[in-house]
Amino acid sequence: MEDLLIQHVNLEKSENQERHRTEGFSSSKALVVRRGAPFRVSLQVEGRPFNPSTDYLMVKVMLGRLYARMPVTYSKKVSSSSWKAYIDPQDLNVHNPSIFISSPASASVGRYRFQLCVISKGGQQRSAFGKFVLLCNPWCREDAVYIPFEDQREEYVQNDSGLLFMGTAGNTVSRPWSFDQFEPGVLESCLNLLQVSPQHQKNRRLDYLNRNNPVYISRVVSAMINCEDDRGVLKGNWSGDFKQGVNPSMWTGSGDILRQWTESAYHPVKYGQCWVFAAVMCTVMRVLGIPCRVVTNFNSAHDTNANLVIEEYYSEMGQKLKHSKDSIWNFHVWVECWMNRKDLGSGMDGWQVLDPTPQERSGGVFCCGPASVKAIKDQRIDLLYDIPFVYAEVNADVHTFIVSQGRVVDHSKDTERVGSLICTKAVGFPRLQNITGDYKYIKSPTSTLTSRSSTASDDSTVRRASSSKGVLVFLALDKAPLAGEPVSFTVKVMNKQSVAKRMKVHVNAQAKEYNNSPSDTFWETHGIIQLAPKEVEVVRQQILPAQYEDVVGDNLINLAVVLEDMANHERFLASEEFNITSPQLTIQVSDESSIVPNKEQTATVTFTNPFSHMVSGVLTVAGAGLIQGKIQFRMLPLSPGGIVKQRITFSPTMVGAKMLQASVFLTNMNTTIRGFEMVFVNRA
Template identity: 25%
Template sequence: MLFGGIGVMACRNPVLPVISRLIQHESDALDYSATEEDQLLLTVQQINARIGPTLMENRWSSDYSGGKDPASWTGSVAIFETYLRTGRPVKYGQCWVVSALVVTVRRGANNNIVSLNPVCRALGIPCRPVTAYQCGHDMGDSFVLNLHKRFNKTGDIRSRYEGGSCWVYHAWNDIWIERRDLRFGLGGWQAIDATRRSLRNGKFGALNILSRESGPASVEAIKTNQKHPILLDDNGEQDLQDITNEYKHTDCRTRKLPNCVPVFKGRDVIFTLAPMRRTEFGQAFTVAVKIQNNCDEERYITCALSINSVFYNAVVASGIKSINQELVVKPNDVGEVKVEVSFDDYYKRTVDEDLIKITTLAIVGKTKQIWSEDYYFLLYKPSLIFEFSKHPVLNEATIMSVTFRNHLKVPITDGTFVVEGSGLLNPKTIRIGDVGPDEQVTMSEEITPMRPDYLNMFATFSSKELRGVVGSTTVKVNQREKWLTKFIKTLKHK
């Protein structure tokens, strides 16, 4: 799991009015007769329950008509301002957008926190966003997911979970509060999840570790559950922290848990999915399975390999390519099943973050040994390039430009920049139209820094063919030396 603590906007006027509206929702306003010990917990529960259905409308599809692509948001201020203006849920968000609304932080020099903003931190509640990879989504309170796989003659593999699903990643938040309503030792970090997903019984819930009400749930109490690594990121990718040990016991020997089951090792054929190299969107890639026969007999093997584009909640969007191959691997020899995927194969089939899922399933004829593996990888996008006409100085105008180059062999249409920077520029959308192959486009904007500090600038670029192109930069805004200011004024008077 990943703590993404890098922030976007400082605490501005819309934040507190939105909080007031959330906690005083007409259907279930806060009970101010509650004791002081209960008041904080009630406030957190109220905000957590209202951010999802009241402030933000979520959508998990590739159609975002009538709203904005969740990947195009550069900050939370625009969402708050839209909500205050319309009084209706803002379209559209997904889990990481909702998590950012719960908490955002902007950091200054030497990683010091220089301003805190929405929503929990605006109330003085310590809060961190957390992202989990390969995480279970429980739909029936069983805390168990059973995976079934089948493949057809063409090699197309279909996976089905009983009891829920397994998401590629999911984001929620941890808050730090005392829990006098729980037994001693269960205070501290508490998990909350404001992203709402419908359950089978018609109610709403979130990630299975958080309970149907989506928290606050004690992280210490969650710790006996077994999940994939949990990472905590304070400042982009610069200081990644592994907090897996806060959510689970990382060694099966630490606790005797029912799901720490040893795997049978006496199999004479070893299957290995070759590591994927970093692939830019627009490039071809290869998927290969190496098959090593360690016995003194031939092995007849059937290997199916399926490549699909998926949403971040692991729902298959479109099939890209699949094969079903039979081969014989000689004694103590190595065989290989390989699939080449071109840009034309996956172009127009990817969605959202351009996530690709590789699913493999192999059966050894004589021994009936079965091997299967799922692997997710991301097609990387080009970065946006920032430039400034001069070094930013407090209260002095400078020109900022953001550049995008189309590296694809096809034109892209309806290109749009969204830029935003705390203390530099309010959220702004610039439409630039079509961009031809290998063509470069630049948008420019005059900015006037409003405070001396290390300030962050964020930008996204999206189009019908290419989404989720992002860029960010941190600039140091200096104050002009007093003697220089006086000297300039003197020159002006002369």
Template identity: 30%
Template sequence: MEPLQVDVVHFYPKENAEPHNTLKFEAVNDENPTTTIVRRGQPFNGVVRFTRPYDDNDDIVQLVFTLGDKPSMDTQGSMYLKYDSVPDIHSWSAKLLDVQENTLSFVVSTPVTLPVGCWTLRVVTRQKSSPARQIYDFEQDIYILFNPWNPDDQTYMEDKSLLQEYVENDVGKVWVGPIKTTRGKPWFYGQFDAVVLPACMFMLDRADIPFHQRGDPVKMTRTISRIVNSNDDAGVLVGRWDGEYEDGTAPSEWTGSVEILAQYLETQQEVPYGQCWVFAGVVTTVCRALGIPSRVVSNLVSAHDANSSLTVDKYYTETMEELEFDPNNPQGADSIWNYHVWNDVWMARPDLPPGYGGWQAIDATPQETSSGMYQCGPAPLEAIKQGVIGVGHDVEFMLASVNADLMRWRQDPDAETGYSMVDTNNYHIGRMILTKKPFVFDPLGDEDRQDIIGEYKHREGSASERMALMNGVRYSERAKRYYAVTSSLTNDLTFKLRDIDTVSIGNEFRVTVDIDNTSSEGRNIKAALTATSVFYNGVRADIVKKVEGKIFVGPNQHEEISVLVQAEEYLPKLVEYCNMKISAMAIVDETKQSWADDDDFQILKPNILIKFNEDLIIGQPSTIVLSLVNPLERTLTGCEFRVTSSGIAGRTLRLAAADVAPRETLITELPVQPNKLGKINFVATFKSTELKDINGAASAEVFEG
């Protein structure tokens, strides 16, 4: 007799998906699914049918699973189908369950440390009585993913209910905007879309991470932080912050990650353009698809410490004009971003001393290189919180992002270093650190906002917070020098820049400084007030208005200086996201006391309203109504909506809309046909020539017909 010849191999994609928590993947829900998606360290069932009956005494059946093209001990599993096979969490095994003539059913167990990816299977058959072999290559994809449900997996999360949010939820929010007007921007992660796992495999191959390292979440998340930006290795997204996006998609127009990953996979080219929350949205999609629990994190008022001093330094001339560069760091100045978005990923850290497992920060936005490449993390939140900058990776950079002190320096010919300190602000950096609250989605409001600042740092100003920062300073010679300088000038005047809370687009606003003279002598003050439009990463765009003048404040008197900014002055100079910076500086003639402060706020824009005129019935055409009020005294032209949902065919729909007269309402109807039962989410963006970065979201229930 010849060796057994394989007729069919089948892995029950849908039946295996249920216990493996992979049932949401579109690929296993096809009419006749050909892709199997399972999790490591957990058995899955299969069946093989041969062209002749199986003879237990003479036939040998071997299964060989392989990852990548150069199999090694870690990337190949080879086992014989046997009745007495015993599963073990550290090795491959295949147990024969049942034989029906020519059909064998079996169960495969995989090691819990297995590299994740798309595995191939070869079935080798021979007979004890002859060396002749028969080889059958199974043509279908078998994805084996991380298993955060399994206590032996490094990504295991003890509170398994949270995995519904951090692995299985395919829609979320990213908090964007300055501290006073930050709002949740809805984002469609879409990690179960058929295009996502193939795109992840393409990314990992392009990043050149060796196959045997793909089971280690530390190495995998560090690689993901590098390959989602295009800086080193033709990764997914090109970052751009200057407002010039004509040859690509403006970052504010994206509604989710699927379109980006689909374009990357299809063109095999970097996708233009991303900014921090777009990078973070794609990272979440990739991590959740692979089975690594992940969340998007927004740090409001985020420091970029360019010279590892654990401070953010601003420099002024003798007359308190702000310098645009850092005289002590020719490579680049420190900067403060209105907000910055990165990711937390969850894992144990067997590579570090105990206590550093749990959430780890990774950042895919290219700011500084780490080990020669634009990558950042995973940095344990616990190490960031305690200021332990000696553990890997990039804890020092993340500590500065959330907790650096802001120091202002003025050119001073009498000072030893050439600069004297104006003031230091311990409270400015890292005001709130926001993520989406598990199990809640609030399309229009902020009920789903969770402040996790306590996981990143101790309460501002508390002894523990100062100690954690000083702990970091202790390890850095440069930081020690910065923190050793304290100002010894006479400060008998107090200055306060008034907060600007909310300004709707088209309305005026006023910049005001209150001055109190607590001394018994009058003081002459030179002061300057400036309103500037800025990009969200702190880069200035255009001065909208600047006033300079002198003011006398009598002994024990209060004075104020202010400037009014009209809509027609700022509208032509606004840049994307409509962020404004107001700056004030002053110098006292008699005592040379100097002061400076600035504040960021955002000119607010309307939201898109999404309504449903009737119940949504599966498979039946329906319409959704999008509406938007034009807040300007001018017509909006070149209007376009983008709508994304997991429950409609075509994923992302684009829709041109008519021009909108000043202060009028734009109403557009969009035909849709729901293809999923239950709750579905819609995420929309709107742009026009005059007004961009408008968002909206809604949830709806789809019923049986």
């Protein structure tokens, strides 16, 4: 009788990846499947047919040196807690038998090998080998990362583009970002990240065992995105000097960063800031199958001494001073991942904060989280991980002092500025979703364009230094500032007393980076106003484009007004930090209804110079699933108000909603203008 020989193992890649919703990883050579669900492999046999009565099949699945061995049964009943292999008796082809391998919903994530053995009568044994990548499964109810709505799984796992929100709470800017999780090499980089981690290098067996738990995985990834303690992906730089690498503002997606890291033998990529760290982490988590979204906290407190108080100091002329180690970032970006938290007890499942930007150590390592958002809202600072730090980021009070000749002459407190807006991209739409209420109990809605005042009304949380003060001062922008237009604002002064007052008025503007104290004053004005008893005086001011364009660029402005009562020398402060938004590039895609894979399409990118002087720069166009790599064009000098149009061609490779994004880096201003257009690629 002829021997049974295994000629070939077919991993049935396209069928399995469609069933496991991993078809986006088609550029990878590996079979990519999700835990908690069976996948099919088929044997091509030679010699004689497979005989289910006399031939016995065994499967051995290996992750590093860990393994599970199981007989192949003829029962389709699988277990959510153990490995299982079976043949469907209704669909047995003796020349090409199919074996289904099913992993538990708590299997470890990673690169697996498997061995398929056929043991025949007489003890003859034939083996074949294969490989697969196993990811978490948010479609599986038993998986700790199960998220119950399909539109959320599409957004938080499958969507390869998104928006990062920056600027200020009153004037948010949406920056397009390409997560690139299905681009060539990205899956491999994310799996390599787990292998390069200190946890894996220290104890491979324990690391593989722990990779069943998304809490563990997320802490490893949070630490590995920065390079402070390990061979992590990104080096942070907030100095303003990026000559040794790439300005963080220039990155448009995660793929370039992850590939560069892998190709450099895991040397950190230079440079990242908070939104880059967060966006790259979002890519890694989505690749690993853990639902993830990027979140922005506006007016994010960095409370260095953990007293939930941020101190700010101003001079009597309205200049913000660098007197405190505490700081408030105009925005800070982190991620949330969706998972069960059995380690915390009931009620703490769902979204968890993870912050890969290196700020504070957690367990001796620069990482943060996962901190349950529900625990942050409920002030459960006794729970793991890093809840006190995140709680302070969204809840600290701001104490503001005016200093004159080395002594404090005014003090006020603001309990609403920190964490004034926490947001993420909406599910299925390119717009902002306000999630502040997930983190904190909202007292009452407040206008985001009306500024803080040290002497606001009694029902405000901004308190007067003493009840004897008889003057209120408010500072308000007339509208959200736009590049190329004057910054118009109003100072309103109210005399609450029955005596006339003579007041010195000092208005001061300083450029600032989102995460730093302001630099020197670039614009100021001083004057004196007379206030009759109970009078309200309104002063309108403008900062002209020519006065701010050279200093602001991608930075923000700290604007402050200090009033001094010339009779008793009492001071009163109001301040506002704001960004000046640049108009977006416009992208017009021709014949949008007929976009299908592998068919050349055209689009036109239009840029209008909004500035009061000539500009020149480089236009870059990119789009995961639409364009391989990037297309760049050098832009000739363009006069104020001038318009340039650039026609581009692209050939989509993937179906679904894809983001075409463009940016112009203005070399003579160190400023980037961006735009994006969502393109829907239909099946051919």
